[in-house]
Every structure is written in structure tokens, then in C-alpha cells.
Amino acid sequence: MKAVIQRFVAMLLLVIPGLMATYGFLAMKDAWFAQFEVSGGSGSILWWKLLLGIVLFGLGVAFIGGWIFFRDRKRNYVAPRFRQKRKKRQTPE
Template identity: 55%
Template sequence: MKVVISRFVAILILVIPGIIACYGFLQMKTATFDYLAEFGNDSVIPDFNWIPFIIGFILFVIGIGFIGGWIFFRDRKHNYVAPRFKKKRPRPNV
């Protein structure tokens, strides 16, 4: 039973940043779409919603960064990375 719970927690740790990244992407998409959609209306001066766009960008970067870091450190642990990304071994003192 412990294995099932630990795997469920591990999946949640990856799903939550994925949802955050998706929400951030949707905020950026909505801000851009609303700005471009206002060009068709002559009675409105188009203005860009910077606050939702920047918040969406920050959420997107945080979510993608967490997932990318998770994959990188897992691959580093299993020696799947290129030699330049492997952990440096300390030099022996002579």
C-alpha cells in the first residue's frame, strides 16, 4: 500500500506544475487574443493586458522549469545525460 501512495504522490508532484504551466499559457494566450480581437472594433482603442500576460508567463516558466528540472535530475541520477552534465568528482589530494 505504501508503494501505491508514494507513486500517487509522485504523480501529483508532476501534475500540479503541469496544470500551473497550462494555466499560465492560457493566460498569455487570452491576453494576446483579446488584444488582437480588439483591432476589428473601430469604437475601441486596443490596449494590451500586461498584468495577466506577465503573471501567465511567470506561471508558465515556473511549471515548465520544475518539470524540466525534475527530468534533468532524474536522468542525472541514472547517468542518462551527456558527460558535461554529470556530477563532478572531487580530485584526490596528493
């Protein structure tokens, strides 16, 4: 039972940032295209909605990208320049 709950929490840790990024993208799209609306549109960009969308999209994508990067680093799937630096062992003199 404990493993099922752990997997559910792990899934939520990826789904929530994904939903944030999705909502951020949709908010940016809505803010941008609101200026082109013919019927009763304000004729200007909704800056608060655009900034909220940028922040949510950036945070969601950064979290998921960081999670994938550190998972791949742990499994040694990354390029040599991204691999963790190993400490040199001290040799007794």
C-alpha cells in the first residue's frame, strides 16, 4: 500500500507542474489574441494575464526539465560536460 501512495505522490509531482505550464501557455495565448478580438475587445494586450502566463509556463517547464535532467544525470544518459564531477582521491605521500 505504501508503494502505491508513493507512486501517486510522484505522479502528482509531475502532473501539477505540467498543468501549470499548460495553463500558462493558454493564458499567454488568450492575452495575446484578446487584442485582435473584433466584438468588444479592448484593443490592447492584457499585460497581467500575459505576465502570469509567462511565470506559470516558465516555472512548469523549468521544473519538468530539471527533473528530467537530474534523472538522466543519475542514469548517466547526459553528455560528458554535464556529468557530475568526481572528487580525486587523496593519495598518501
